[in-house]
Amino acid sequence: MDALMRESPVASWKSDGGSLTVEALKNETDVGGRIRRLNAAIRQAVRGMRPPERMTVSEWADRNRVLSLSAENGKWRTKRTPYLKEVMDAFTDPNVRNIVLAASSQVGKSECINNMIGYVIDQDPGSILFIHPTVIDAEDYSKLRIAPMIRDCPTLRKKVSKAKSRDSANTIKQKTYPGGILTMCGSTEAHALASKPIRYVFGDERDRWKASAGSEGDPWLLAQARQTTFYNAKSVEVSTPTVKNASPIEKSFAKGTMERWCSRCPHCGEYHEINFADIRFEYDETEIKHEKLYTIRSIWYLCPDCGGVSDENDMKRADAKWIAGNPEAYRSHRTRSFWLNSWVSPWSGWEESIMKFLQARGDSKAMQVVYNTRFGLLWEDRGGLEDEDSLLDRREDYGRNENLEPVELPDGVLLLTMGVDTQDDRMEYEVVGHGHFGETWGIRKGVIMGRPDTDEVWQRLDEAAGHVYRFRSGVGLRVSLTFVDEGGHYTQEVRLRCLQRLRKKFFPIKGYSGDGVPYTAPPKKYTVVIDGKKIADCQVFPVGVDAGKALIMDSLKVRSPGAKYCHFPRRDDYGPAYFRGLLSERLTYSDKRQERWKWEIIPGHERNEPLDCRNYALAAAKALQPDYDALAQRIRRAAGVAAPEGAGSAESGVRRAEMKTARRARPAERYDDW
Numbered sequence: 038m039d040a041l042m043r044e045s046p047v048a049s050w051k052s053d054g055g056s057l058t059v060e061a062l063k064n065e066t067d068v069g070g071r072i073r074r075l076n077a078a079i080r081q082a083v084r085g086m087r088p089p090e091r092m093t094v095s096e097w098a099d100r101n102r103v104l105s106l107s108a109e110n111g112k113w114r115t116k117r118t119p120y121l122k123e124v125m126d127a128f129t130d131p132n133v134r135n136i137v138l139a140a141s142s143q144v145g146k147s148e149c150i151n152n153m154i155g156y157v158i159d160q161d162p163g164s165i166l167f168i169h170p171t172v173i174d175a176e177d178y179s180k181l182r183i184a185p186m187i188r189d190c191p192t193l194r195k196k197v198s199k200a201k202s203r204d205s206a207n208t209i210k211q212k213t214y215p216g217g218i219l220t221m222c223g224s225t226e227a228h229a230l231a232s233k234p235i236r237y238v239f240g241d242e243r244d245r246w247k248a249s250a251g252s253e254g255d256p257w258l259l260a261q262a263r264q265t266t267f268y269n270a271k272s273v274e275v276s277t278p279t280v281k282n283a284s285p286i287e288k289s290f291a292k293g294t295m296e297r298w299c300s301r302c303p304h305c306g307e308y309h310e311i312n313f314a315d316i317r318f319e320y321d322e323t324e325i326k327h328e329k330l331y332t333i334r335s336i337w338y339l340c341p342d343c344g345g346v347s348d349e350n351d352m353k354r355a356d357a358k359w360i361a362g363n364p365e366a367y368r369s370h371r372t373r374s375f376w377l378n379s380w381v382s383p384w385s386g387w388e389e390s391i392m393k394f395l396q397a398r399g400d401s402k403a404m405q406v407v408y409n410t411r412f413g414l415l416w417e418d419r420g421g422l423e424d425e426d427s428l429l430d431r432r433e434d435y436g437r438n439e440n441l442e443p444v445e446l447p448d449g450v451l452l453l454t455m456g457v458d459t460q461d462d463r464m465e466y467e468v469v470g471h472g473h474f475g476e477t478w479g480i481r482k483g484v485i486m487g488r489p490d491t492d493e494v495w496q497r498l499d500e501a502a503g504h505v506y507r508f509r510s511g512v513g514l515r516v517s518l519t520f521v522d523e524g525g526h527y528t529q530e531v532r533l534r535c536l537q538r539l540r541k542k543f544f545p546i547k548g549y550s551g552d553g554v555p556y557t558a559p560p561k562k563y564t565v566v567i568d569g570k571k572i573a574d575c576q577v578f579p580v581g582v583d584a585g586k587a588l589i590m591d592s593l594k595v596r597s598p599g600a601k602y603c604h605f606p607r608r609d610d611y612g613p614a615y616f617r618g619l620l621s622e623r624l625t626y627s628d629k630r631q632e633r634w635k636w637e638i639i640p641g642h643e644r645n646e647p648l649d650c651r652n653y654a655l656a657a658a659k660a661l662q663p664d665y666d667a668l669a670q671r672i673r674r675a676a677g678v679a680a681p682e683g684a685g686s687a688e689s690g691v692r693r694a695e696m697k698t699a700r701r702a703r704p705a706e707r708y709d710d711w
């Protein structure tokens with residue numbers, strides 16, 4: 038029954054002079070009948086319950102609030118953001134204990150909170166605890182939002198003690214007024230969350246809080262435990278939504294009335310929440326220096342009921358109301374919950390939102406921000422968007438040269454690096470080609486069986502790095518930098534062997550996982566210890582492997598050659614096993630873990646060496662930071678010398694010339710200084 042009701046919004050509330058009335062029901066099933074009775078009960082309960090002399094929060098704001106720092110200047114007008122009226126007025130409804138607001142940015146949710154706080158100070162004083170993700174967030178909010186509100190609002194200015202007065206009743210994190218104190222804190226400050234009783238609790242950006250305040254547990258539960266002595270307590274929980282199934286505001290929303298702001302279609306009169314799925318747009322795409330530029334030609338809204346087309350102005354002017362998916366919660370949980378996106382905001386244009394969407398394509402973190410802050414949608418972690426078969430299918434033939442030998446380097450490659458993964462019984466490597474703007478080419482993938490402390494294994498790595506890989510023109514490149522994983526049981530051996538290959542630009546790397554660890558950083562000095570004796574110093578590069586994995590997965594999602602695209606040759610070394618390994622991990626999110634974002638092996642994909650090799654090879658290119666324009670020029674110049682017209686008969690001579698030119702063009706020579 039509960040699930041059924043959540044699926045179909047059946048009852049709607051419309052604000053009518055400040056009290057709740059129930060509109061006609063959308064269907065007449067048993068569920069509808071039950072909800073009608075419930076809504077009638079709500080109406081009975083609410084009628085006449087408004088406290089004497091009190092005004093609602095929206096009335097108070099219209100009368101008293103003056104805005105100076107937000108998107109608007111001058112007197113607050115609830116009319117500008119009609120969707121906030123019911124949210125604010127739920128605060129003065131004695132039947133409502135909890136208010137939940139999940140909203141994208143730029144809808145006015147901070148002002149909505151401020152109006153409630155101003156109302157408390159002026160009309161129904163009691164102590165307020167206002168929790169932010171961090172202490173810095175709390176201080177910023179106080180300085181940028183609360184202080185200007187008090188300064189610009191005469192009624193509040195009179196009541197809140199002056200800043201910098203001797204008794205310091207008014208500090209950044211505490212404001213005193215007759216009948217209460219407003220305290221602002223971060224979600225990690227367990228002491229602030231669990232001391233004196235408090236009547237009003239506000240939580241902002243709830244999804245960004247720490248899962249636990251030290252060892253004390255969920256900060257929100259801690260704060261709410263302080264309200265138990267107040268029959269008239271209120272809690273207000275606000276956040277931009279984040280990741281589906283891991284979003285605290287999503288859970289709280291589901292416990293409430295689950296109301297969505299629905300606009301009336303000018304064609305058929307049905308009410309719908311405006312969703313990204315129903316927005317259509319046309320745009321032009323141009324590419325200048327591999328950077329994509331967009332021009333949006335038109336945007337419209339397609340009614341999911343009648344297919345009628347409306348534009349932004351139509352929809353922003355249309356009649357709108359909150360429709361509850363779970364009206365029962367008004368009585369059972371005394372909780373009204375609201376969900377808002379920026380399509381209805383007077384401060385957020387549709388074109389701007391669509392532009393952000395277009396620009397975020399190919400970058401999943403940026404796209405999540407657009408989904409959360411613009412579309413007001415939860416982000417679904419779809420991890421392995423690309424599957425092995427589609428990558429196998431898009432492999433390319435790199436072609437043949439005039440001697441019908443396979444071309445090793447497709448045009449566009451400007452630099453080669455190699456990544457080596459170290460296992461107890463083998464070493465795996467990949468040679469990767471790099472072009473402008475992160476475009477990459479798989480050049481050679483190999484597995485060398487044998488222990489990493491044997492000469493033969495390293496000789497074969499030398500061969501892979503020292504080989505001259507050739508373009509169709511005959512010009513060749515060698516590997517400019519090789520990163521070798523020193524993790525595992527052969528750390529010292531790897532350090533020693535790399536040290537012996539300093540001239541060949543072999544370096545050991547140490548992988549660090551964790552969100553926020555930078556992909557590359559300057560090398561650090563370590564010692565090489567063989568048989569218990571320190572024999573030398575060597576440079577080891579730290580590599581933030583999670584940043585690399587994110588970069589690889591994002592690049593694999595790019596579907597057309599150009600910036601960030603990954604090319605693979607149609608060859609056996611890039612067969613099904615390679616792609617199974619490349620796609621062996623996905624980013625998962627859990628708020629139950631210390632580390633919320635974590636790369637995990639996908640079941641059935643135990644081999645992740647191809648992903649590691651690619652990761653280290655990309656890190657090597659990142660560490661080099663070459664001037665790709667200069668490299669391109671050198672390769673073009675070398676090709677001009679190496680392949681003169683009519684040189685076909687003097688093959689061997691040409692080949693020698695190529696070799697020389699190629700060696701001269703070797704990019705590695707430019708990086709001898711480190």
Ligand SMILES: [Zn+2]
Nearest residue numbers: 302305340343
């Ligand atoms: Zn319609």
